[in-house]
Amino acid sequence: MAICVEPTHKGNERLCKVVDRMNSDIEIRTLWRASNITAIDRLGYNDHGPTHIRIVTKTALKMLDLLIEAGMQPSVVKDYKLTEQDAEVIVVLAAALHDIGHAVHRDKHEEYSISMAPQIIRRLLEGIYDEEKAAIMMAEILHAIIAHREDVLPLTLEAGVVRVADALDMEKGRARIPFQAGKVNIHSVSALAIDKVRVKKGTERPILVEIEMSNSAGIFQIDELLRDKVEKSGIRDKITIVVHVPKEEKRIIERLEL
Structure with missing residues (x-):
């Protein structure tokens, strides 16, 4: 199941490139599938694979849009002088990769996610960002991933959005x-x-x-x-x-x- 870029975000070329790469990435699709093997087949929990990722990504982006519309600055803009479009990339990648640790185990899956995600993030951002900006994006994405854990406080707007969007997948x-x-x-x-x-x-x-x-x-x-x-x-x-x-x-x- 592919992640779709909403029409309102079509102007974000970096986001579109990242999403296109992600949708065709065999490792990511396999990890989403493996996450569901752990969550559904082995533990009897609900979906933590492609459907969950699609819902969380869409919700997180919508929340980010509403906050920006209300005059709030994403943390990557405020602290690093990057752009709102870069904040969208952070939110999408954090939402897409926050649960891949389930492929290893449900317990401590957030920690597994941030250990597995860097090589994927580098691959997705290659050629889109220079070395310095890619390092900033990496740190912000990993922070947003680990901050969906119950005992970790989000320190960025982007991380807060991903945390809430994850919890709102509750229909x-x-x-x-x-x-x-x-x-x-x-x-x-x-x-x-x-x-x-x-x-x-x-x-x-x-x-x-x-x-x-x-x-x-x-x-x-x-x-x-x-x-x-x-x-x-x-x-x-x-x-x-x-x-x-x-x-x-x-x-x-x-x-x-x-």
Whole structure:
């Protein structure tokens, strides 16, 4: 499954070149597949491969766009005098490579990701950036990758965006695999209660996240999983999260036997 560059980003030639290279890179595609072998086939978790990557990449870019539109400077612009287009490249590559460590193991996968990513990043950036800028891009991408780990605080706008986008991949289809495999617990049931996640331009804050639920069990996803990611993202004050729960809730399970 290829990552697509949205029409609004077609003018970013560096991003388009990087994405074209990434979509044709056999190693990357294989690592995405291997990540799903670990997550789905061996552990019974949800998707951490191409579908997850496509969703996180699209969401992260949209959030970055909204923050820039609101007047915020990406960290690579503020600190290194690079461009907003370079920030887009950082966000896309960090989103695309943040979970490749699952190919090794779920435990400490973030650390495996940052050890496996450098050779891939160098290959994707070769000829697009000079040596100095490539080194800066490498550092910023690796920071955004490791900062999606629960106990690592993002120090850049780009890393914060990737961290939140990763957590927002929570619609019900994400839990269908473990649920159908027999994992009936608060994690799978609450995930099945999330019908839709939308990222929009906000009014009081730059980013509005609307979450539609079919059942109140979805509150677990918000309170236990999403809240911490957002609170420790560095961009908490730029995001409004609104949760909609219907008056008549949908029953997710009929019977549970222990």
